[in-house]
Amino acid sequence: xxxxxxxxxxxxxxxxPYVWSCYGLTLAVLLFNGLAxxxxxxxxxxxxxxxxxxxxxxxAHPEAQP
Numbered sequence: 001x002x003x004x005x006x007x008x009x010x011x012x013x014x015x016x017p018y019v020w021s022c023y024g025l026t027l028a029v030l031l032f033n034g035l036a037x038x039x040x041x042x043x044x045x046x047x048x049x050x051x052x053x054x055x056x057x058x059x060a061h062p063e064a065q066p
Contacts, residue, residue, distance in 0.1 A: 003009040012019045 010016050010020070
């Protein structure tokens with residue numbers, strides 16, 4: 001498909017807003033799917049580290065043995 005100019009390419013024969021918004025939405029979803037698991041992993045590790053530090057500072061009371 002050949003376009004007369006770059007602005008004609010962006011306009012896509014009147015369908016430009018639909019086409020480019022679809023590309024933008026797809027890119028946003030792909031970025032989210034790529035970045036979200038890393039963020040969840042870092043948050044999980046940070047929470048587990050904090051939990052471990054709390055347990056080391058305040059160890060659980062040993063249960064009474066019969």
